[in-house]
Amino acid sequence: MSAPTLAKEAPESVDEPILRKPSARKRLVPYWLLLPGIIWLLVFFALPLVYQASTSVQTGSLEKGFEVTWHFQTYWDAFTEYWPQFVRSLLYAGTATLLCLLLGYPLAYLIAFKAGRWRNLLLVLVIAPFFTSFLIRTLAWKTILADDSVVVDVLNTLHVLDVTSWIGWTEGDRVLATPMAVVCGLTYNFLPFMILPLYTSLERIDGRLHEAARDLYASPATTFRKVTFPLSMPGVVSGTLLTFIPASGDYVNAELLGSTDTKMVGNVIQSQFLRVLDYPTAAALSFILMAIVLAMVTVYIRRAGTEDLV
């Protein structure tokens, strides 16, 4: 806002109550503050989205170019062709999220309530893996789960792999290149995204509530069920979302730790985009995945009843 504009407006407001209208400059302040965010969203979210939406209804080839022909059939074809990969993505991401919750909750609980002076150190340790690259971390699992590794030996001796093979999660006496390896990779890579939100919501719980529960003769289990867990729901919800959403679109774990029958929808999108050069199908697959995840997340948030918390 330039100064002359203000000067022009000044005489008008003389006979009006001062409170009635904030000056033009004041009214615009929020918008100016929003501007960087809006531009960021426009350039890096809205525009690519529109571009992909357009690509998904085009037909053509690399050489002849692609034209918008409103060919919505692509969506149906893509879905019927690759529904197994969609199911697999959701299944793997769901399993990994559940495992993250089971592993992450006790750890977050420990850090929040029992860690004492070790708390900060433990938090740093949770984040420490992020100091190495995602790829390196995933490749490390190839060594951990190698056919003659200690882990696999132990699992074999305990006959755990017999059970997992029976339900189809592993292959014979190996773990690598099976669904279990992919789920392990996903769980490991996204675990911090579960622990950190859980920790923040657990840490906020007032210790006196636990004392009160004890005073009212609640057993530790009841205290957890009736006090701690409900109060940590915001953390559970945001943790599961932060884990599930990126995990369902991940393709690195399936690529490096999996095999032909563990490919997720991210792998299909990558392959359609780069290998087959079928951009419309790749774009349509992205939109279908987005729609499925959005729908699931909406239902989940409604049911968890924490709309205002996420």
Added chain:
Amino acid sequence: MEQYEPESLSAAQLAAIRRSMTSGRGALSRRSMLRAGGVGALTVGGLAGLSACGIPPAKREGQGPASTDVSAKEKTLAFSNWTEYMDVSEDEKSRPTLEAFAKRTGIKVKYTEDINDNVEFFGKIKPQLAAGQDTGRDLICVTDWLAARIIRLGWAQKLDPANLPNAYANLSSQFRRPDWDPGRSYSYPWTGISTVIAYNVKATGGKKVDSVTQLLDDPALKGRVGFLTEMRDSVGMTLLDMGKDPGNFSDADYDAAIGRLQKGVDKKQIRRFTGNDYTSDLDKGDIAACLAWAGDIIQLQVDNPDIKFAIPSAGYITSSDNLLVPAQARHKTNAEKLIDYYYELPVAAQLAAYINYVCPVDGVKDELAKIDPELANNTLILPDKAMAKKSRAFRSLTSAEETAYEEKFAKLIGA
């Protein structure tokens, strides 16, 4: 709670209501009108925008606007290559052949190892090339089929033979006439690649693995066989094994080869389709036997004597990584000088001795023997006649074939 009685409102209250209607929450009605209008406009505009998008044909007819060559003025060259495709000094601080080139010609080479995968690299440079812009790279190194595609799309600059006397004279005859660039007017090979069968004797229990049939059928290898995600290598080797010529096959032959591989996938004989990462699996023994690129195997053998390789009697696939000058690159003459430099015998030998891939330069044997006599006799670096006779190249594909074949192959490998 009080009942709402308009008559009983004082003038001040009425004024307050009016105020809130115009500037408070009440004003939202106007705003929401605007918002609805905005959404409507966005939808209409969006739809119009959607149909305006489109992706123009990638093919550039003719040469397009010729790019200006500023080589004479700017003594620089941006060279994009694969990792471990250039000799490095003992202390790993310099690249001797490149430095010697800079010293002699005064051309400073900006050497970048930013190619890891053909399909990904194509995805990276495609937007600029399709838009007719400079990629910022004067020289790139890509595998046959991608070189063929780039040339087919009109995205490569024609090379000037006058600047390439050594290259012209020393190029091995087996690389002279690829069907996608006869006479090498757009490209020169950087290295030749032999696709062979490699195995880890420790993992196979001392057994030799020397055919694709064995890879696909030997129950002793079940779940520990690797194939490559490069379609031409995996399908090409299978075609050879089935007695077909990868240089001349039909759609039916292709489908048969895919079917053969699919069986291997279905009965869990094949563990994975891999890119370059097969080397670590093979080294550890997680993969007992696989298709492999010979240069990798020579490098692996240095540290792990259990790694062996075999040339199938049915033949093996050869391909090459080729140097190309992308359209709109501004230092073509400099690039040509560099290509020619690497076809000088001592330089070629120095490079081959380091990277261990097939050297596409004739007459390099004596120079290589000076560096390491053992390497000079290694048929994986300098194939002898018997070996050359067994080598086959995968034929170039039309755009439609490429799409159809890649789609079938993608389905085979699970995505």
